[in-house]
Amino acid sequence: MVVPDVFLQSGVSSLLNSINSVIQSLGVSVLLPIIIFLIALAFRVDVLKAARSSILIGIGFIGINLVIGLFSENISPLAQQMVEVTGITLPAVDVGWPAAAAIAFGIAELGVWMIPLFVVMNLVLFAIGFTYTLNVDIWNYWHFAFIGGLVYMSTNNWLYSVAVGLTLGLFVLVAADWTQPAVEETFDTPGISIPHGTSAPYAVAAIPIHWAVDKTPLGNIEADPDAIQDRFGILGEPIFVGLAIGLVIGIAAYSNALFVAESWYAILTAGISFAAVMHILPMMVGILMEGLTPLSESIRNYMTSRFEDRDMAIGLDSAILIGHESVIASSLLIVPIAIVMSIILPGNDVLWGIDLATFPFFFALMVPIMNGNIVKMVVTGTILLIPLHYISSAVAPLLTQAAGSAGFDLGGRGLITSPVADAGSPATGILALIPAPVALAVGLVIVLGIWVALRMWPQRMYMVAGASEEKARETVERRHTGKGGGLLPNKLGSTVDTAGAENRSDD
Incomplete structure (x- = not known):
């Protein structure tokens, strides 16, 4: 079974395939x-202002991709060289998120249908007040x-x-609502949330780990970028940190060839x-935000003026x-740790490659949780x-099988994986590796558990x-002093008393 016959017979599937092709081609x-431009026009933003901001957003993304590409081009060969030095063979090759995305959109027309189905789900949930986020990051x-x-x-059940895919979509919406106040405050992004399928699961999983780490002596170390620069002076500046790493x-x-000139060229x-x-x-993120900030402010002003x-x-x-310095520094520092762990962890099959450049997305939402503390x-x-x-x-075996199903060229690799995005994600571990009915049930319980907690104890959760x-x-x-414009109440029973919550120091 691939897709219900009624969809295939109606020709809708063909139309969605064309839309999917456009989305993948545009990037x-x-x-x-x-x-963003179309949304800005819908919220009555001036056409030229919307156009300028949208172009700057595109320029920012191109710049970010160029820098991430530079990182990937340099780190992947170093990672493979580090493993070769040990003589260890690791069968599951990291092909990175671009390959994972291409495979995802090509499996059993799931990518084609996931777009309209998620859009409808998001709009309905926003309308009834289940979520505050409109995820436009198609x-x-x-x-x-x-x-x-x-x-x-694993199931052959379309x-x-x-x-299950929509359950992940539901999770990232709830996680985006949960983290939005902290993101807005830390990164100065008014009216923006981050429903990102890589970042959100790691951030939620990091919360209890951070709580435990904070109880150790590490919790007393001041290691945000400003503290590091104050302590080390000019040597604490980002460029020197990057150079050293x-x-x-x-x-x-190149520890086995340090007396060879070519090794030092690479080093x-x-x-x-x-x-x-x-x-x-x-700088690239700054360009993106230069375009995004005025539009987000205009949209928020429009909403608050009409729907208080x-x-x-x-x-x-x-x-x-x-672009946050804590994100970049943590991402660079974790690279050698990840490579060493892949070598020493018993039973690991992952040979790191392209996804080493994806660690900034791994750390992005952890900055507010840990106050930018790089050590934590x-x-x-x-x-x-x-x-x-x-x-x-x-x-890896499932992803390799999926790649074959999607017509992806494996290039002679036996097994492929994409560790950070998203083959090693906590969400993948729960939704794709646990037996099917249990996985869906567990996923929905987690989503609803977070959602209820946000309604019952919102201040504490934020x-x-x-x-x-x-x-x-x-x-x-x-958000929580009325219905918020939706059909679902933001307060669940008498337990939630906003005024009382404000006066409780533990919230």
């Missing part, structure tokens, strides 16, 4: 500016198709696979390339967050790497996700 750097719907595709490989990784990769290139990533990536009790957030790619972020990330390796190893007490209180006043 995020073209598609998202078009969507390109990244591939995450939902990816999960669904893995499930389809409807169930769609249900690049040199260390390069030396580790020095790695150092300068990593310094370039630390310096240039924030209605809160709304535009859901975007976590790429808008990865790296320690938490290291702990998360343990299940990530094993989940990604277990998923603070757990990294918002300050003041920001959490302001969000409670805006």
Whole structure:
């Protein structure tokens, strides 16, 4: 069973295939500016202002992709060199998120159908007040198709696979609502939330780990970028941090050939390339935000002027967050840790490659939770790497099978994987590896559990996700003092008393 016959007979499937082809061809750097432009016009933003901002958003995404590409081109060979030095053979090759996205959109027409189905679900849930987020980041719907595709490989049940994919979509909407106040406060992104299929599961999984880490002596270490620069002066600047990390990784990769000139060419290139990533990536994100900020403010002003009790957030790619210095520094530091772990973890099959450049998306939503503390972020990330390796190893056969089903050229590889995005994600471990009916039930329980907690104890929940007490209180006043414009109440029974919550110090 691929898709219900009625859909195939109606010709709708053919139309959606054409739309899917357009989406994949345009990519995020073209598609998202078009969507943002149309949304801006719908909210009565001046045409020229909307056009200028949308173009800047596209330029920002192109710049970000160029820098991430630079990172990937330099780190993948170093990672493989580090493993070769040990003589260990790891069968599951990391082909990276671009390949994972292409595979996801090609499995049993799941990607084709996931787009309209998720859009309808999002609009309905927004209308009834279940979510405050409108996820316009259509390109990244591939995450939902990816999960669904893995499930389809193991169950051959199209409807169930769609249900699991939409469950991930439901989760990222709820997670985006939960983290939105902290994201807005930390990154100065008013009216923006991050329903990203890679970032959200890792951030939610990081919350209890961070709580435990915070109880150890590590919790007393001040290691945000400002504290590091204050302590080390000019040597604490991002470019020197990037240079040092690049040199260390390069030396580790060529430790068996340090007396060869070509090795030092590669080592020095790695150092300068990593310094370039630390310096240039924030600039690219700055260009993106230059276009995004005036539009988000205009849209929020439009909504608040007409619907005083209605809160709304535009859901975007976590790429808008990865220029933060804590994100970049943590991402560079975790690279050698990930490579070493892949070598020493018993039973691991993952050979790191392209997805090493995806770590900024792994860390993006952890910044507010850990107040930008690089040590806490790296320690938490290291702990998360343990299940990530094993989940990604277990998923590799399914993903390889899915790649064959989607007509993806494996290039002679026996097994493929994409560890960070999303083969090693906690969401993948729950939704794709647990037996089908249990997985769907567990996924829905987690989603509804977070949703109910947000309604019962909103201020406390926003603070757990990294918002300050003041920001959490302001969000409670805006979102939870009425119906918020939806049909579902934002207060569940007499337990929720907004005024009382404001006066409780533990909230």
